[in-house]
Amino acid sequence: MMRKPKTAPRANDDGTAAILSRIGIFGDLDAAELKAVADRMNRHLGKSGDLLFAEGDSGDELYVVISGTVAVTVALKDGGELKLSEIGAGSFFGEMSLVERAVRSASCRLIEDGEFLSLDSGDFEALRKERPSIAVKVLRRMIRITAERLQRTNGFLSQLVQWGEAARKRAVTDEATGVFNRRFHDESFEALFSRSQVEGKSFSYAMFDLDRFGNLNKEYGIAFGDRVVVEIAGTMKKVFRENDIIVRYGGDEFVFLLPSSNADDAFMITDKLRKAISAMRIEGYERVRLACSIGLASFPAHASTAKDLAAAADKALYAAKEGGRNRVQIAGETGSRSWRKRDIPTIGERNRIIDRFVRALDERDGFLLIGHVNPDEDCLASLVSFGLLASKLDKKATIFLRSKVPPAFSYLLSICAFNNVQVVEDGNLPEGQWSAVVAFDTPKPSMLDIDEAVRAIAYSPAVLRMEVDHHLEADAEYFAEDDYRLVANASSACELVGYLAYKIESRKDMMERYGISELFTRNLVLAILTGIIGDSKMGKYLKTRRERWLYEWFSSLFDRMLSQKTRGGSSNFSSKEEVFTAIGKMSSADDRCYERIAVRVEQRPFLDCVVLDQAEADAIRNEFGQESFISMVKAVADDLAERNGHMSLVAYGDSPEASDLVQFRLRRSRSFDGVDLRDLLARFSFNNGGGHPGAVGFRIPKAEISDLGAFVEDLTRRIAEVALEAGVEPKTPQ
DSSP: OOOOOSSOOBOOSHHHHHHHHTSGGGTTOOHHHHHHHHTTEEEEEEOTTOEEEOTTOOOOEEEEEEEEEEEEEEEOTTSOEEEEEEEOTTOEEOTHHHHHOOOOSSEEEEEEEEEEEEEEHHHHHHHHHHOHHHHHHHHHHHHHHHHHHHHHHHHHHHHHHHHSOHHHHTTTBOTTTOSEEHHHHHHHHHHHHHHHHHHTOOEEEEEEEETTHHHHHHHHOHHHHHHHHHHHHHHHHHHSOTTOEEEEEETTEEEEEEETOOHHHHHHHHHHHHHHHHHOOBTTBTTOOOOEEEEEEEETTTOSSHHHHHHHHHHHHHHHHHTTSSEEEETTOSSOGGGBOOOOOOHHHHHHHHHHHHHHHHHOOOEEEEOBSSOOHHHHHHHHHHHHHHHHTTOOEEEEOOSOOOGGGHHHHHHHHTTTOEEEOSSOOOOOOOSEEEEESOSSGGGBOOOHHHHHHHTOTTSEEEEEEOOBSTTOBOOSOGGGEEEOSOSOHHHHHHHHHHHHHTOHHHHHHTTOSOSSOHHHHHHHHHHHHHHHTTTTTOOSHHHHHHHHHHHHHHHHHHHHHOOTTOSSOOSHHHHHHHHHOOOHHHHHHHHHHHTTEEEOSSEEEEEEOHHHHHHHHHHHOHHHHHHHHHHHHHHHHHHHSSEEEEEEEOOTTTOSEEEEEEEEOGGGTTSOHHHHHHHTTOOSEEEETTEEEEEEEGGGOSOHHHHHHHHHHHHHHHHHHTTOOOOOOO
16 A cells, blocks of 8 residues: 655656646646646656545645556445546646645545656645746646546446446435435535636526425425425436536535526526426325425626635525525526516417316315405406306305405496305405415516415415416516416406406316306406406507407407397496496596696607606595595506507606605507507616506606606607607607
């Protein structure tokens, strides 16, 4: 057995310099520099079986193999050894001794007679001080070659994990799951990161945590928790790519090392994993729903060192947890891309979501229906429409409201009273068995008009969260779980409910099973049509062929029903025009509130705008109430856009008790359909906002606007530039 001889001759001859010139780590040195290194190296002869150093020894030398072969091994728990690789002539090992005198992470033993050189860390330090350019060149080559060697070792270890003997796996893999263990992570992460730095390639690092894992262990036992971890690891192996590295860091915590992956690449693969885990069901525990949170950071976008990259991912994981769990959070981003609302990409996916809604209505009972603060016609009508569908299927449906319903929509509540749909208007939700909570027409969860009791029900693991909405992009975020997001580019939420009803009617087996002879009753059609004609302004804002088809289909169906069932002199609606008129009908107080806002209109070339300073906005709110104020702001914006044929903008400050934000509502008329107003939010970097193509709202902190009038003046100028680019002519002065 041999370690480095205490006295070894210096290898300061020309032959040694020639040998070094063929060693990759010294490949950038010229002849004089090679001679300077050779003068500081020691020469050794060894026999097969000699141990150069053992795992755990202090590291003091770099070794270069001139002849022979060296085996690199690590110890196993059972006392055996695992051979990681073999190093032959022309290679080096023990390089970390030059950098930080690191403890040896493996043992190196000669497996055939050989000759080798060694460079002591003290000699290298002296060389670094005397000839710093040599040290820089050597270290640069060392990092590149070490990273390449590690990548080759990773491939070897991956094969061991898949095909090797159980005893051999334990050194580098987690025994329970078969993925890499923390030890492997600690020894490989920095080298992999360094390789990306040297090669100028991106590198992503992600941290994974199973949501509420402690609760699962507490409720079902530790054995169940262990089973969940093993099955999740199996899902990970199916999702990740060949070169991605999965590490079980401990318990339910995993780390993913993703070479050559930027933040966008890494998000796609990790969000795919998140969705796959949400879809998992554990045999015998099918009601248990799994979810995970993932924090993600990438080099060079988020960090320049391995330590900072891991810290950024850890911070992002914390943000994912704080943001509501079940999401992938990218470092430095506001909100999670996992929950940012986007259009359903394909007809097939839309139909699959519809099928899941139909299945939920068929299999579940106890639907709690919620909407946004100060609900408008589409929000209320979609709540009522879905409630009627549930009632048709003999299911309990309860609409939860806290905001006051405008008198113009009282007929919708009357429909509920006669169709066994419970409406809670005082915010006091009765006790009940809820299996699903469904949100309607609400851009993001923070805008839901719910209290803590309803929130606790909605986020209970045993309750299914579903959603119907048409607000996309900007800061719009999902409320529902992945498979139950009926969120699409549509004229209204009611259009989507109508499409759902249309699909249910086509299910003849379901219609027969529930004894439904006529699904589209007058009340259901009226409720659906209320939302569609309200949000589209009697069809003026319909964009796609599908939207126009559904509008015409429901309109003709409603007209046909009216001709059959409505008598002259009846107080019921006799046309959809009457419905539209009723929606816009205001009380005398609403009328006065409307005039207080509209009187401040200012005309601009492309839009009319109303700017309410803080004092004026507070005065109107105090006189007429918050709900009436919000409704009339919307009405003024709508009317101004239609009258001028272009656009309108209303700006006002929230009450100090509500927020520190300035609110903006931008509306366009049908003649301005060449521009999607949501594109303006992206173009002007208004991240806190959203809406649909014909109307958007956005919010800006008051502290960022020193003069609201000047801000609106600049904003209208920028909007005019966009209008001109779109080929829109200025409006005719009135």
